[in-house]
Amino acid sequence: MIDKAAQLLDAMSRIGLVRDNVVCNSVLGGLLQSRILADAEDLSSKMNGDRSDSDID
Numbered sequence: 001m002i003d004k005a006a007q008l009l010d011a012m013s014r015i016g017l018v019r020d021n022v023v024c025n026s027v028l029g030g031l032l033q034s035r036i037l038a039d040a041e042d043l044s045s046k047m048n049g050d051r052s053d054s055d056i057d
Helices: 002-014 021-053
Strands: none
Touching: 002 021
């Protein structure tokens, strides 16, 4: 997803739709941050699920 967004921003900058590298970096940074958060939430839910299965009563 991030690679496609980078390609899209590159194409937009080539035709003049995006002229500021700050805009490109902000968009890519936001995409990367959302991806990291999604991965962290997934890992957390897997860990919580595994932990509840291995609880000793």
